[in-house]
Amino acid sequence: MYLAPEGDELEIVNAASDFLVGTTPISRLHEAGCADLAPSAREAFGEMGWFALAVPEEQGGSGLSAVEHTLFFREAGRQCAPVDLLAQCLLANADLDSGLREDVIAGTAGAALLVPSGASWRLLGSSEARWALLVERTGGAVYSMDAIALQERPALDPTNSLHVAESLPQPMHVFEGPTVWQLGQLAVAAMLVGIAETALDLIVEYAKVRETFGRKIGSYQAVRHPCADMAVRTEAARSQLWYAATAAKEERADAQVHLDAAKHLANLAAMSNSDTSIQLHGGIGVTDEHDCHLLLKHAMTLSRLFGGKRDLLGRLLKAQVAD
Amino acid sequence: MDLHFSEADHEFRARARTWLKAHVPTDSRPAHGEASARFDRDWQRKLYEHGWAGVAWPKEYGGLGLSGLQQVIWYEELARAQAPHHINTTYVAMMHAGPTLITRGTEEQKAFHLPRILSGEALWCQGFSEPNAGSDLASLKTRGVVDGDVVVVTGSKMWTTDAQHADYQELLVRTDPQSERHKGLTWLICDMRLPGIDIKPIRTMMQDEHVNSVFYDEVRIPLSNVVGEVGGGWSTALATLSFERGLGFIGDQLELYERVNRVIDLAEQVEFEDGRRAIEDSAISQRLAAIKADAIAIRAMTLADIAETDRTGMPGPKGSMMKLLVTQTHKALSEVVGEILDWDFLEFNGDRSNNPWIYEYLWSWIFSISGGTSEIQREITADRVLGLPRAR
Ligand SMILES: Cc1cc2nc3c(=O)[nH]c(=O)nc-3n(C[C@H](O)[C@H](O)[C@H](O)COP(=O)(O)OP(=O)(O)OC[C@H]3O[C@@H](n4cnc5c(N)ncnc54)[C@H](O)[C@@H]3O)c2cc1C
Numbered sequence: 001m002y003l004a005p006e007g008d009e010l011e012i013v014n015a016a017s018d019f020l021v022g023t024t025p026i027s028r029l030h031e032a033g034c035a036d037l038a039p040s041a042r043e044a045f046g047e048m049g050w051f052a053l054a055v056p057e058e059q060g061g062s063g064l065s066a067v068e069h070t071l072f073f074r075e076a077g078r079q080c081a082p083v084d085l086l087a088q089c090l091l092a093n094a095d096l097d098s099g100l101r102e103d104v105i106a107g108t109a110g111a112a113l114l115v116p117s118g119a120s121w122r123l124l125g126s127s128e129a130r131w132a133l134l135v136e137r138t139g140g141a142v143y144s145m146d147a148i149a150l151q152e153r154p155a156l157d158p159t160n161s162l163h164v165a166e167s168l169p170q171p172m173h174v175f176e177g178p179t180v181w182q183l184g185q186l187a188v189a190a191m192l193v194g195i196a197e198t199a200l201d202l203i204v205e206y207a208k209v210r211e212t213f214g215r216k217i218g219s220y221q222a223v224r225h226p227c228a229d230m231a232v233r234t235e236a237a238r239s240q241l242w243y244a245a246t247a248a249k250e251e252r253a254d255a256q257v258h259l260d261a262a263k264h265l266a267n268l269a270a271m272s273n274s275d276t277s278i279q280l281h282g283g284i285g286v287t288d289e290h291d292c293h294l295l296l297k298h299a300m301t302l303s304r305l306f307g308g309k310r311d312l313l314g315r316l317l318k319a320q321v322a323d
Numbered sequence: 324m325d326l327h328f329s330e331a332d333h334e335f336r337a338r339a340r341t342w343l344k345a346h347v348p349t350d351s352r353p354a355h356g357e358a359s360a361r362f363d364r365d366w367q368r369k370l371y372e373h374g375w376a377g378v379a380w381p382k383e384y385g386g387l388g389l390s391g392l393q394q395v396i397w398y399e400e401l402a403r404a405q406a407p408h409h410i411n412t413t414y415v416a417m418m419h420a421g422p423t424l425i426t427r428g429t430e431e432q433k434a435f436h437l438p439r440i441l442s443g444e445a446l447w448c449q450g451f452s453e454p455n456a457g458s459d460l461a462s463l464k465t466r467g468v469v470d471g472d473v474v475v476v477t478g479s480k481m482w483t484t485d486a487q488h489a490d491y492q493e494l495l496v497r498t499d500p501q502s503e504r505h506k507g508l509t510w511l512i513c514d515m516r517l518p519g520i521d522i523k524p525i526r527t528m529m530q531d532e533h534v535n536s537v538f539y540d541e542v543r544i545p546l547s548n549v550v551g552e553v554g555g556g557w558s559t560a561l562a563t564l565s566f567e568r569g570l571g572f573i574g575d576q577l578e579l580y581e582r583v584n585r586v587i588d589l590a591e592q593v594e595f596e597d598g599r600r601a602i603e604d605s606a607i608s609q610r611l612a613a614i615k616a617d618a619i620a621i622r623a624m625t626l627a628d629i630a631e632t633d634r635t636g637m638p639g640p641k642g643s644m645m646k647l648l649v650t651q652t653h654k655a656l657s658e659v660v661g662e663i664l665d666w667d668f669l670e671f672n673g674d675r676s677n678n679p680w681i682y683e684y685l686w687s688w689i690f691s692i693s694g695g696t697s698e699i700q701r702e703i704t705a706d707r708v709l710g711l712p713r714a715r
Contacts, residue, residue, distance in 0.1 A: 003627035313612035
């Protein structure tokens, strides 16, 4: 029993962090035309094998597990990495024919993510993508983007462009089983934990230097105590994320319950931490040039993916965990 | 990362479960008075005689020397077997007085006290807080004057839980009258039957008398009862507090999940005026599910922390965060129960077993005030986990 990154896992964390800071740093979101994963970046991720950490070696992946996948996406969350990164990675983990999988893993063409929204669907990611991926708890479907009629919508969250599809064509491919959903839920929960951590880090750094009335704001209890509460929420969400990732890796019978709990806690931690971080920064916190609002807006996107509050709580009420 | 319990852990769980099933008392614990202390002593004696006393204590001092993880297993099995709660009159002795003696006591102190604690023969209480020294413990004023081979103690302690049942006390006094704050304090083993000690109960809002004021009028305590150095009491007291804040509450952390499930069962049964069951009310069911998710995460947090401590051999600073989350969750759960039970929630005759739900609710403030208030836990987190500039 051990529930924190160790050994080789730590190397993945460091390598992922360096790579993401180099390729999709959060600072990119302050520039025009930043939405979605650029083809050059996608190919760079592909070359390094980041889309296929959890894909078995005989299928062209690294043969690692849900745990390394989770560690990678936590670093992605810290940079508010685009959702097409997730779509590409999930597609690489779907049960596809090998020619298609090769292209996905290499990043030679892109994937975007479809999510149900009322009677229609939303698409997150580039409209230039070749594939659109729809994932449900029990399986999923892959569509050719050429066959989908899309209307563009203005996006609050600058990480991705947003489109609506009123109908979907016949899928190119369908797959069954909970694996892709679980990897999706883990990735999104991990990105939300990364956001919660970053929101806390930003305010803790600022509270150590910003002075008012001749004192550092970090010495005021009205600042210290909400920071402590943020730390508690983060710690709870992170511990549950590690537990869920490990339960998925070990294929435990109650893994899905732990995943739902992890996603719920991550939703809460990211939303409340980015909220509090803005408030405790004062005026600078609401400016466009600051990162705080980017965290909040991306948390709002991610908290709707792979289980929103109502869905998760409805399931958790009756669910049971094992020892 | 991995979630595996070792073969030895599984074997331990099976053995604990079997033994508890056969030996957990069938009669319930009396709520008050001498009878409650007798019940606790009997249970402790039974644990001792069957080799289950002192799960956290090193083997050389008669304990089981279990790893943190096996202690988790033990508390989970206690909860499953509905065994007597370990936060009872043996708590101070088992959870922090004993461990303090083990790490800081003399050979004589250990040889005399440790077996008596393990067997339930000696109960202890904690005399740290005073009327004017709670959160700010280092401002305490109870005086100890070294006179030859005794320390003469005069002053008063407050909030001393179970003083009326205790045989001994962890007593923190100021032996250097010129000293301020953390300096000049001394940690003493005080025999509660010494002349000059007067115990007055403080009635709490739960209508019970578990906490006390303790007055000392020239109480003569042998110098050989000093634990650590004369004047070095703060260091010994920090050791005591670290045991108290360490694994002392794992039982509660782990039990929370069972408790949420009991409330969900309650919500399945209770019918509102409009004929719907409480569980069908989405405001109630959503809050219960959110609390359940917190309880699941609290278990993950506990396991993560304990596995880390087992590995490094040193408890980290996360205990304060744990206490904050557990106390908040505990209170939130009681608040939902209050909505489910409506007027029934308000019936209480002062006996815990008469309405455990309201008792738990009232207890939520004891939880968030004693053992360091929630505000102090936030201060500790801000200092030690986040490294923010100090408020004081
Ligand atoms: C039921 C019960 C049992 C207890 N059992 C024992 C026992 O067996 N032995 C023992 O020694 N003690 C015991 N205590 C004492 C307990 O440890 C203290 O009550 C607690 O530490 C708070 O101290 P206080 O009551 O003096 O409150 P105060 O310290 O006066 O605090 C008053 C309020 O101010 C806040 N506050 C204080 N300082 C700060 C700060 N720096 N920053 C922000 N807020 C602050 C507190 O959080 C609190 O809300 C018990 C208490 C209770 C209620």
